[in-house]
Amino acid sequence: MLLGAPGSGKGTQAEMITRHFAIAVTSPGTILRRERDLETPLGLEADEISKQGGLVSDEIIVHLIEDWLNLHGRDGFVFDGFPRTVKQAERLSEILQKRKAALDLAIWLEVSEQTVRDRIASRLQCRRCGFTTSLTSAHFAERPVCPYCDGPLIRRNDDDASVLQTRLTEFKAKTEPLLSFYEKGDALHRIDGNRDRESVFADIVALIEERVP
Ligand SMILES: [Zn+2]
Numbered sequence: 533m534l535l536g537a538p539g540s541g542k543g544t545q546a547e548m549i550t551r552h553f554a555i556a557v558t559s560p561g562t563i564l565r566r567e568r569d570l571e572t573p574l575g576l577e578a579d580e581i582s583k584q585g586g587l588v589s590d591e592i593i594v595h596l597i598e599d600w601l602n603l604h605g606r607d608g609f610v611f612d613g614f615p616r617t618v619k620q621a622e623r624l625s626e627i628l629q630k631r632k633a634a635l636d637l638a639i640w641l642e643v644s645e646q647t648v649r650d651r652i653a654s655r656l657q658c659r660r661c662g663f664t665t666s667l668t669s670a671h672f673a674e675r676p677v678c679p680y681c682d683g684p685l686i687r688r689n690d691d692d693a694s695v696l697q698t699r700l701t702e703f704k705a706k707t708e709p710l711l712s713f714y715e716k717g718d719a720l721h722r723i724d725g726n727r728d729r730e731s732v733f734a735d736i737v738a739l740i741e742e743r744v745p
Contacts (some may be wrong), residue, residue, distance in 0.1 A: 533615075534611065534612050534613070534641065535638060535639065535641070536640060536642070536643060537643055538652065538699045538700065539643065539696075540648065541643070541729060541732060542612050543662070543664050545641065545729070545732060545733060547662075547663065549610050549733075552733075553608075555609060556605065558600050558609070560597070560614050561613070563596045563597065563600055578592055590617055590620050594624070597627075601627065605631075605633075615710065618706075618710060618713050621714070635717070635719045636745075639736060640720060641723055641732070642723065642725055644726055648700065651666070652696055655667070655687070656687060658681065658683040658684070660684075661678060661681045663683075667687075721739055723736065723739075
């Protein structure tokens with residue numbers, strides 16, 4: 533699993549991992565969007581909650597993640613930004629125990645607040661497949677089209693300053709406690725996420741090759 537603040541590069545690294553190792557990847561956001569598009573009862577309930585500005589409960593998120601694991605998680609999996617709270621992490625441990633599976637790696641991408649602000653200010657995302665890149669990349673600034681699916685690259689609408697502040701505060705309060713949760717086992721590894729994506733990815737590949745059977 534990949535953990536880290538908004539803007540730490542989790543999504544980008546998760547995409548690079550899934551392409552390199554052909555491992556299934558998901559994130560709570562991806563699952564919630566798909567459930568909403570399929571108009572499942574949970575998807576509609578979660579959509580209603582987010583529309584009213586609420587956070588989708590740990591129970592709903594964990595339930596959807598478990599369903600996803602049953603469908604796609606047989607040959608390994610990567611979670612991008614899950615778990616987000618200690619409660620979700622505890623439930624995930626139970627689910628993995630039930631499946632007789634173990635968590636090989638919890639990768640924590642460490643980034644400074646300045647890195648987060650710089651990245652989020654210049655982030656572009658593909659509306660179709662979710663690929664994320666940077667406005668400062670001249671190639672994309674010239675022609676904002678996704679290199680993977682030709683979808684339109686747009687500024688993420690959740691990226692304005694006050695939303696970012698809320699997400700960072702939320703991250704510190706609810707997600708950072710996961711550090712001590714996972715420090716109890718030996719799955720946790722910290723990686724300096726302030727560097728370019730290729731350097732970060734090289735470290736992640738080395739870790740996966742060393743730690744994952
Ligand atoms: Zn795309």
